[in-house]
Amino acid sequence: MVSIEQVTHITFENTQYQLLINGAWQESESGGDYPVTNPATGEVLMFVPDGTARDTRAAIDAAATALPGWSVVPAVERANILRRVAALMLERREHLATVMTLEQGKPLTEARGEIAYAASFLSWFAGEAERIYGQIVPASRPNQRIFVLRQPVGVVALITPWNFPAAMLTRKLGPALAAGCTVIAKPAEQTPLSALELGQLFIEAGIPPGVVNIITCQNPLPFSDTVFADDRVRKISFTGSTEVGRLLIRKSADSVKRISLELGGNAPFIVFKDADLPAAVTGAIMTKFRNSGQTCICANRIFVQRDVYDQFAALFTQEVSKLKVGNGLEPGNVIGPLIDRAAHEKVQRHIDNALEHGAEVLLGGHPLPHSDNPSGTFWQPTVLSHVSSGMLISQEETFGPVAPLIPFDTEAEVIQQANSTPYGLAAYFYTRDVSRVFRVAEQLEFGIVGVNDALPSTAQAPFGGVKQSGLGREGGSFGIDEYLNVKYLSMGI
Numbered sequence: 001m002v003s004i005e006q007v008t009h010i011t012f013e014n015t016q017y018q019l020l021i022n023g024a025w026q027e028s029e030s031g032g033d034y035p036v037t038n039p040a041t042g043e044v045l046m047f048v049p050d051g052t053a054r055d056t057r058a059a060i061d062a063a064a065t066a067l068p069g070w071s072v073v074p075a076v077e078r079a080n081i082l083r084r085v086a087a088l089m090l091e092r093r094e095h096l097a098t099v100m101t102l103e104q105g106k107p108l109t110e111a112r113g114e115i116a117y118a119a120s121f122l123s124w125f126a127g128e129a130e131r132i133y134g135q136i137v138p139a140s141r142p143n144q145r146i147f148v149l150r151q152p153v154g155v156v157a158l159i160t161p162w163n164f165p166a167a168m169l170t171r172k173l174g175p176a177l178a179a180g181c182t183v184i185a186k187p188a189e190q191t192p193l194s195a196l197e198l199g200q201l202f203i204e205a206g207i208p209p210g211v212v213n214i215i216t217c218q219n220p221l222p223f224s225d226t227v228f229a230d231d232r233v234r235k236i237s238f239t240g241s242t243e244v245g246r247l248l249i250r251k252s253a254d255s256v257k258r259i260s261l262e263l264g265g266n267a268p269f270i271v272f273k274d275a276d277l278p279a280a281v282t283g284a285i286m287t288k289f290r291n292s293g294q295t296c297i298c299a300n301r302i303f304v305q306r307d308v309y310d311q312f313a314a315l316f317t318q319e320v321s322k323l324k325v326g327n328g329l330e331p332g333n334v335i336g337p338l339i340d341r342a343a344h345e346k347v348q349r350h351i352d353n354a355l356e357h358g359a360e361v362l363l364g365g366h367p368l369p370h371s372d373n374p375s376g377t378f379w380q381p382t383v384l385s386h387v388s389s390g391m392l393i394s395q396e397e398t399f400g401p402v403a404p405l406i407p408f409d410t411e412a413e414v415i416q417q418a419n420s421t422p423y424g425l426a427a428y429f430y431t432r433d434v435s436r437v438f439r440v441a442e443q444l445e446f447g448i449v450g451v452n453d454a455l456p457s458t459a460q461a462p463f464g465g466v467k468q469s470g471l472g473r474e475g476g477s478f479g480i481d482e483y484l485n486v487k488y489l490s491m492g493i
């Protein structure tokens with residue numbers, strides 16, 4: 001077994017890779033654990049506790065006990081802790097990025113970028129903690145005064161996915177802690193180590209015991225059933241698939257919990273004939289192939305106006321052919337492995353279905369056995385041409401390094417096709433016509449629209465989807481509202 005210490009030559013004096021409950025690292029009460037594997041090599045990196053319902057209840061107890069104290073800590077002090085954690089993340093960036101690449105597979109350069117991005121949510125929400133303003137509202141009677149307060153929701157449960165193991169967690173922890181909530185977090189079973197590393201930084205930054213609790217587990221159900229059944233947990237914030245999001249909406253009905261959902265997408269990327277084509281090619285590659293295509297906002301359908309279709313396809317294919325595939329720890333590799341065999345098989349299914357229905361391969365189309373892991377999950381970056389809207393690849397998230405090119409003729413036709421999906425997270429388009437910018441942006445039914453911009457995510461902006469891509473917003477000045485209740489006082493004077 002390769003331990004992280006061996007690979008990174010870093011000694012771990014503090015991080016125990018155990019459950020974090022009430023400020024202390026501990027094993028699961030059952031004594032059970034499960035392996036975390038490196039998707040690039042298939043090797044077991046580490047065993048982490050397989051948390052149970054009883055562990056989850058202990059974490060809820062700790063969070064509920066810590067709540068009254070934490071919610072009255074002055075905002076400026078809560079903000080200082082968040083800023084200290086952000087600073088520690090940047091100080092230990094190389095180590096945290098290496099841990100992330102080992103458990104998730106993304107290239108080290110991307111992992112370093114994610115650590116900085118993840119830290120930015122803590123710094124941004126440190127600022128927001130200091131600006132949780134209320135209102136004084138003009139009343140309808142001369143002897144009445146109305147004051148609006150914004151107060152923390154209470155104990156919140158956070159459930160995060162494996163594709164951004166640090167950023168998806170800090171995008172929730174930042175606003176929750178800034179608002180004065182206490183939390184129980186459950187990272188994805190595939191990538192618990194990055195979350196536990198963050199837990200250690202919170203301890204070092206002086207977070208009081210019980211304010212941040214982390215439960216790792218192989219099966220999410222004992223965790224989620226426990227938090228949904230417990231009235232002390234007032235909110236669930238979830239990032240993951242639409243399928244699981246739907247289940248959680250149903251479960252939240254019984255105890256009427258607040259719920260925020262960041263779910264799947266099926267992003268259109270539209271290239272109009274008046275676009276700056278080299279910029280559109282660069283943008284399409286950035287958004288399609290980042291994290292091997294495993295992002296919720298990655299271009300899933302690339303629409304190109306017929307006048308420039310051949311030119312775009314040639315340039316795009318030429319640039320994609322330069323992307324180097326391999327273990328993310330090796331410099332120069334920009335496409336890592338897919339997270340697991342199920343992800344690998346989905347890519348195969350999408351390519352097979354597209355080819356059966358008339359698409360053509362311009363590049364790739366095959367898995368790539370890698371010397372590190374002959375049975376692994378590396379895919380050759382793939383470009384498919386003449387894809388149409390009836391194919392599986394146009395209808396579902398592929399979550400892999402496959403770019404389907406779809407020709408179109410008119411603006412009205414492409415808007416109709418782009419919107420013809422139950423998802424509404426991100427959309428992109430490239431054009432140099434300023435009137436078209438407004439016409440198209442206003443008609444796209446998506447929460448995030450990149451106009452000549454393929455990297456829209458940033459802590460200052462309200463990230464989130466419409467339709468079946470979710471409920472609520474993360475980031476920006478809207479992000480903290482998800483963790484605040486509104487109360488008003490009506491006073492007779």
Ligand code: NAD
Pocket residue numbers: 159160161162163164168186187188189220221224239240241242244245247261262263264265295296297397425465469470
């Ligand atoms: P997933 O839904 O399978 O899992 C996400 C999390 O939910 C994990 O922690 C998992 O353990 C937990 N989970 C799974 N089943 C559960 C259940 N029945 N009850 C409670 N928790 C459960 O998704 P994934 O495969 O980890 O992530 C990929 C998906 O996440 C994609 O659809 C992607 O688009 C989406 N995603 C969305 C955003 C966004 O901001 N909108 C960001 C990243 C990923």
